[in-house]
Amino acid sequence: MSTYGRSIAVLAVAAAALTGPARLNGQNRGAPPPAAAPPTARASAPIDLTGYWVAYVNEDWRYRMITPPKGDFRGVPITREALKVVNAWDPAADEAAGNQCKSYGAGAIMRVPGRIHITWQDDNTMRLDTDAGTQTRLFKFGAAPAPAARSWQGDSAARWERPGPAPGGNAGAGPGSLAVVTTHMRAGYLRKNGVPYSENATVTEYFDVAPQPANGQLLVVTTVVDDPIYLLQPFIVSSHFKKEADGSKWDPTPCSATW
């Protein structure tokens, strides 16, 4: 073996030792390792989103904390079709028709002032409950969601976004994100005062966490609503939440079309 060849061989071993010790040890034992089941979404979560989070409502306050006046759609790139819906908004009629949850659907729920509680329903399904409007969202990892009747929260397909892989199959350094794509929703409102999204809308969301001093944590949810019927361009908002120690402030309240 030449000097260069030996150098490469030594470095290859060194690299293997640095990047994949477990795999190297397995090979040395001589027997192939048993086929392992792929890790569940829960087991392979790059970030921990579980727990109670409170919405910190300091952006779009006028459209979130109080019900804005009819006809106020500032900041939403609506179509003319949508403007007809905006001008026809009748909260009493929504309430009477049983549509009081129209502003609590997946296109808007992360903007609703309240608390969210994130848990694992099973190893591949993350569950997000809201106290405002008592809604439940299910983020399903892996297989595509089974078609079901349209609902306010629709069907949500989830995946983890991870930092780029390091050699040896090791996970990349640092935290990752949760990406969720939701379709199959009932038509709803982006804002309480009837600014609409249609049942053809797609909601794409990214959940990121940010560590804060004194063990605090922020959650940032970036929401992109695409709607070929009612939006001229994607409606993009980012909502932030503060982590809470427990559920002592959890206060379930029903949907309301008028408040």
Add this chain to the structure above:
Amino acid sequence: MGSHTLLGHVVALRTVATRTALVVALCWSAASGTALAQSELVGSWAARNTEDISRDSYPVDYIGIPLNNEGRTRALTYNESQLSMIERQCEGWPPFYFVQGPFGLKIWSETEPIKGGTISFTIGGWEDRAPITIWMDGRPHPSKYAPHMRGGFTTGRWEGTTLVASTTHIKAGFMRKNGPPSSDQATMTTRFYRHGDILTVLAVVDDPIYLAEPQIISKSFQLTSAPISPIGPPCVSGFEGRKASEGVPHYTPEKNPFVDELTKLFRVPKDAVLGEPETMYPEYRKKIKASYVRPEACKSDCGAAPAR
């Protein structure tokens, strides 16, 4: 051994050394994983302005800024005619404005030529906001006695694919263009999350002088092929009719004539207009439920009619 043979060995050894160094560098880089776990931030990022459009069009609108009493009192003294004073025309806005204002971002980097590492990212400025340079080369922040600059002093580090930037040495200025103040002790921690063509920026501003709790700002930008061209500073001031002898335009806090404007227009409670921290939590919505009466129709600032 002839000279040519000797030369050949030397060349071979140097080649081996070079290749070995290269392989070592690649192995080390790969083992650390850091180079692969970053995000590309360079480019033009358009502001879609579909959320929290910069609220500086009402003289008293401190909604969403958790001011303490001192900050609120000082904010109420602000008169926008101050900007006609020749010495204040070019003050510009603090670094927070890059995520609060209506503009997009142009981000570029400076690359170290030997190893290809990033020395710094720069967020281009506007005529009223200085550029922000995020130093990635491990340099420390300057002494607390060092001069404070309009763009502050910023260092960055990667947490996986997220760039985390820390800004200090900011000049005193304003949290929003209509007067809520920020002190020269304010600091900002900014996180840049990239998801495909969406860049979400989370800025947390701490100010021990004027804020009761950290101000949290988040905004998303979209990658665009249309180049964003940052302009200015410098800013050129000119005489706008106000003489130095006329003093600084201001209001006495309890007599600011605009304090009720948002309440009259949109029935926003005064506590919220003045940035009381409790107004940013869901409990406040329940507190005002019984007293809030929604205006029947929007009469001002309602949104532009769609073109198609």
